[in-house]
Amino acid sequence: MLDPVNVDAVLVTVRSLAMDWQEFADQATVLGVVVALAVGIATTIVMIRQEKVTRDGQRLQREQAxxxxxxxxxxxxLTEEYTRRVVEALETMAANSTKPAITSxxxxxxxxxxxxxxxxxxxxNVGNADAKNVRVSAHESLPLLGLDEAPEEVRPHEAVSFLAVRAFGTRDSTITVTWTxxxxxxxxxxxxxxxxGS
Incomplete structure (x- = not known):
């Protein structure tokens, strides 16, 4: 038979072990909640970043399109303008076909x-006359460089060299030359x- 003093000692020991396990279970639960929150926050941050990258990619594709x-x-x-000029030239040629040929x-x-x-x-200038007040221009999305030193008068067989920086955002790559x-x-x-370019 157990001594009554020993029974009390066993009960105190069992009770303290049960309290230790309960404390351990509470701490494990708190740790699990903290880890779950951390994973949730990290997932949210990753999703926000992915959405931003996706939006930026879609914006870039839209701008390029x-x-x-x-x-x-x-x-x-430009093709329409060329077609109009060809038609005008053909009409002029047809109208002048009955006139004597010009020798020069x-x-x-x-x-x-x-x-x-x-x-x-x-x-x-591949023509046979001087071009005065020559100006070379392009759409604002096509920067032209090196025209500051270009001559205002370009004689036959003379040339003007320049840089044209075409990029994805270039909306019109037409070069316009105006002269007198x-x-x-x-x-x-x-x-x-x-x-x-080649």
């Missing part, structure tokens, strides 16, 4: 635009799409 659409529209307008070619400045290297382009015809004194305009 808008720039591509604007370039296509500008090219279509009319004097006029004419242009070619070629790609040289990287972003450098060469605009050449040295023979008639009239202002003229020539437009041409920027040739692709």
């Amino acid at each position: 808008e720039a591509t659409a604007a370039r296509t529209e500008a090219a279509a307008a 070619e009319a004097k006029a400045a004419r242009w070619t635009l070629v790609h040289q290297h990287r972003s450098r382009y060469l605009l050449t 015809d040295s023979e008639t004194g009239e202002d003229r305009t020539w437009k041409y799409p920027l040739p692709p």
Whole structure:
């Protein structure tokens, strides 16, 4: 038979062990809640960052698509202008076909635009007349560099070199040349799409 004093000691020992396990279980529960909160916060942060990256990517794609659409529209307008000028030239030729042929070619400045290297382009007067007050321009989304030193008068077979920096955001890559015809004194305009680089 157990001694009554020993029974009390066993009960105290069992009670203290049960309290230790309860304390341990409470601490484990608190730790589990803290870990779950930390994982939830980390997941939320990762999701927010992924959404931001996705939004930024969609915005960039939208801007590129808008720039591509604007370039296509500008090219279509330029093609329409060329077509109109060809029709006018054909009508003029048809109207003049009954007149005697002119032996000498009319004097006029004419242009070619070629790609040289990287972003450098060469605009050449291939006509047989001087072009005065020459100005080269482009859409605001196509920066042109190196035109500060360009001459205002370009004689036949002379050229103007410049840099054109085309980027994803370029909405129109048409180069516009305006000048005063040295023979008639009239202002003229020539437009041409920027040739692709090699």
